Amino acid sequence: MANLGGFTNLFSLDQIGLVIKIFQTIVVVIFIFYSFLSIRQVGLMNQALVNPIHFELRIAAYLQFFLGVGVLILILIR
Numbered sequence: 001m002a003n004l005g006g007f008t009n010l011f012s013l014d015q016i017g018l019v020i021k022i023f024q025t026i027v028v029v030i031f032i033f034y035s036f037l038s039i040r041q042v043g044l045m046n047q048a049l050v051n052p053i054h055f056e057l058r059i060a061a062y063l064q065f066f067l068g069v070g071v072l073i074l075i076l077i078r
Contacts, residue, residue, distance in 0.1 A: 021075065028072040035065035 042061040046054045 024075045025072065028068060028075060032065065032068040032072065035061070035068050038064060 039058075039061040042057045046057065
């Protein structure tokens with residue numbers, strides 16, 4: 001029965017909060033990596049295709065990247 005006390009301390013709210021923060025950070029880092037790939041893909045597409053929305057697609061790709069960086073900063077601060 002004495003070991004049960006150590007087991008409950010292992011799952012304290014601070015430890016669970018830390019695990020959640022690490023998981024959120026990993027997910028957002030993967031999203032930022034995906035955003036880099038999106039920016040690269042938009043650049044390649046704009047070179048390969050002739051379309052009238054070059055600038056708008058590039059702005060959308062960079063907006064997605066900066067949104068991911070902003071969320072990462074909010075997670076790390078909070």
